[in-house]
């Protein structure tokens with residue numbers, strides 16, 4: 001063969017092999033990046049609604065979800081609370097089904113209430129009142145006892161407390177709601193769920209990701225917002241949370257939104273520096289708009305520890321309302337009474353699951369129905 005053609009032939013072969021190697025390399029690197037991205041993707045609150053949650057319709061043109069309407073959400077969550085298979089409901093039902101209310105029954109009854117985190121004080125008070133009421137009326141029948149118990153429980157949960165959220169902005173400025181609490185109690189999830197509730201009520205909302213401590217938190221919050229067409233103001237990781245909160249409220253004022261919801265970083269109530277930082281976030285925001293609500297998120301499953309946290313948060317940021325999360329499947333609902341008494345602040349919202357619309361306003365009657373498993 002002509003040596004020139006021979007050389008040309010080998011150049012072509014070499015070129016083809018080089019191209020193949022290059023292509024394989026590109027595919028390999030691409031796949032690796034994809035896998036790495038997947039591994040780094042923050043743990044976002046599940047987008048799959050929990051059992052019983054109706055699928056949310058999408059607005060066809062924007063891809064934005066339309067949150068569940070208030071009526072349907074409340075009916076569904078009431079059913080969940082009432083039907084929740086919690087130990088207290090079972091315990092009370094079991095006691096009330098007994099033929100006679102003797103001393104042993106009362107002791108078991110007291111133990112059941114204490115194990116639900118109702119606290120020794122409220123339990124003793126409740127049992128004393130019940131025994132007195134039942135003996136005055138000569139009731140020894142479990143059906144009637146249930147009626148009296150229900151009434152007394154509602155009384156100690158206190159239906160007279162004002163549980164409405166202050167969502168009226170002052171001087172034409174947006175209402176500002178700050179959400180605080182220790183790590184992992186459900187702050188970001190609550191802010192996301194609350195944004196959905198407000199959007200469903202036709203309010204314009206802006207989110208402030210003042211949790212600059214955990215990079216994934218801002219991402220998680222933005223995801224919640226994007227799903228319902230709500231913007232999120234974010235800062236760099238490690239940025240001053242007070243400045244992010246300030247910028248969010250500033251933008252909220254400029255955009256004329258109804259409500260700015262500020263998510264803050266989870267912090268241990270025992271860390272003085274972090275608690276001071278939280279006080280600063282509130283003070284800085286209040287330079288431009290009053291903070292109408294400071295919601296303290298407590299995990300219902302943490303029991304007594306929740307009380308200790310609540311006291312310290314109250315002292316630092318003047319808590320105006322409590323959000324009790326993870327009440328689904330928790331037998332510790334009695335904590336509602338203790339924490340309200342301790343702080344003199346009402347439980348305003350309850351979290352009843354990981355589903356996107358599993359947040360309900362708290363109301364004494366419905367809650368007691370749930371406790372009694374009715």
Ligand SMILES: Nc1nc2c(ncn2[C@@H]2O[C@H](COP(=O)(O)OP(=O)(O)OP(=O)(O)O)[C@@H](O)[C@H]2O)c(=O)[nH]1
Nearest residue numbers: 183184185186187188189266325326351352353354
């Ligand atoms: N079962 C149940 N899980 C909940 C509820 N609310 C929140 N969670 C879950 O609790 C976990 C923590 O929620 P987050 O919202 O990330 O908590 P956070 O307080 O913002 O966490 P940090 O930013 O680390 O302080 C998530 O897995 C949520 O899905 C609830 O009402 N019920």
